[in-house]
Amino acid sequence: MHRISLFHFSLLLFLSLSIGVSAQTLSLKQAVNTALTNYGTIKAKDNYANASKSSIQQARREYLPNFSLSAQQDYGTINGQNGPQYGLGGLGTASSGPALDKQNWNAAFGGLYLANVNWDFFTFGKIRERIKVADAAYQRDKNDLEQEKFQQEIRVSAAYLNLLAAQRLTRSQQNNLDRAVTFKNTAVIRAKNGLIAGVDSSFAKAEVSNAKIALTKAKDLEQEQANRLGVLMGLTATSYNVDTASITRIPNNLLEDTVIKSSHPLLKFYQNRVDVSQQQVNYFKKLYYPTFTLFGVMQGRGSGFSSGYALDQTAYSSSYADGVNPTRGNYLIGIGMTWNLSTLLKNRPQVRAQEYISQGLKEEYNLVDQQLKAQLALAETKLANALANYREAPIQVKAASDAYLQKNTLYKNGLTTLVDLTQALFTLNRAETDRDIAFTNVWQALLLKSAALGNYDIFINEF
Helix, strand or coil: HHHHHHHHHHHHHHHHHHHHHHHEEEHHHHHHHHHHHHHHHHHHHHHHHHHHHHHHHHHHHHHEEEEEEEEEEEEEEECCCCCCCCHHCCCCCCCCCCCCCCCCCCCCEEEEEEEEEEEEEEEHHHHHHHHHHHHHHHHHHHHHHHHHHHHHHHHHHHHHHHHHHHHHHHHHHHHHHHHHHHHHHHHHHHHCCCCCCCHHHHHHHHHHHHHHHHHHHHHHHHHHHHHHHHHHHHCCCCCCCCCCHCCCCCCCCCCCCHHHHHHHHCHHHHHHEEEEHHHHHHHHHHHHCCCCEEEEEEEEEEECCCCCCCCCCECCCCCCCHHHCCCCCEEEEEEEECCCCCHHHHHHHHHHHHHHHHHHHHHHHHHHHHHHHHHHHHHHHHHHHHHHHHHHHHHHHEEEHHHHHHHHHHHHCCCCCCHHHHHHHHHHHHHHHHHHHHHHHHHHHHHHHHHCCCCCHHHHHHH
16 A cells, blocks of 8 residues: 555656746747757867967967977988988988098987077068957957857747747637537537428538638647757657737837848858958968068987998997987077968969958858848838738628627528538637737737847847
8 A cells, every 4th residue: 555655656756846847938948048048050160260269379489599409310321422411301311420532330319409599570560460360350250159149039939929829829719629629519419309401500510611621720839830940949849838828919009210230240250250361461462571580499410320430431330329429519590481482473363352352251241131122121111011911900700700699690590501600600709819810920020020120129028
């Protein structure tokens, strides 16, 4: 008995928790915040922006001088030979020894130790322009992240409104089914009592089936919209209780600014693309100029061959310690200039190509600006039409409801035909559907206007 009671208690606790979780209402702000946290594209672009930010630090460190340490220990012969040579591609040895009259295979150890510093202290602004390119790329990727968040807010809001509308349509179709069932029950009873023809009963059953099919389609649409919302939120759940009461009214403030500003997230992103390209043009132009370098070298060298080896080929040691111990040292400091004059010819097509890219990006910016202006004009028209339909919808529902009530009463008293009642039922269902759509369309139009203006607050502040 104790085990059974414990099992029942656990089952009831689980059911109560499940009901509590499923009954929780998902608000629009919660949906948007979840999407901004979970959606894969936003997380990816956040990483791209962080990568660009690190590139700025890397570009700034190009100012630092290069400091290299090198050490090598070798074993081999030092036969020398008079004659010119060039170490093409590094394929050559650096053996230094006397040019003897014949080959010998005397070998010993040697060592070379280097510390090298070189600093491009004046580059005519090459490094500075490289930093500007990196900074412009970071601004572009950062604003790409911001415009992606803005687009995601719009997408999630649109999906949320669609789910709201779908759930309201499901409720309307459920009400329509309830009316059809009541109407069928009345018809069946009257047909059994011989008050009406049997065909009326069959016709009423057909209307119930039609209402059930319409309800199933509405539920299917609701599931599709819930699934789309779940994908945009980065979740796998496909069933949500949304705040259906939030669209039973129209927004309070519809008279916002109707001018698209350059601070629009999408316009800022496209402008940043132009800026990056223009900075690259400036950087490529700086490559025309030479580079001035300071350098310094400290060298230590050891060898198993003695200074008298040229006269006495036995004056060497094969000992490892004797060969790698540095016995000679040198230092060198200097200043140099490198200027690849062929860059003047080679770089010009690259600069011209980048200038064409900049012009192309400017044209894309202009196109987006035109599209946003067209979208704003469309949003204004849709908002006006949606408000007009919103005002008409309650009138239509009231009239259709009164007509249905009248026809239903007349039919029960045998004063009208089944066809008239069915027509009234259809008209009421259509009016309720139009009402549900009209409510949603006002908010959808406001969302479209908010997207065109680049100001999501216009929409979300109304919730």
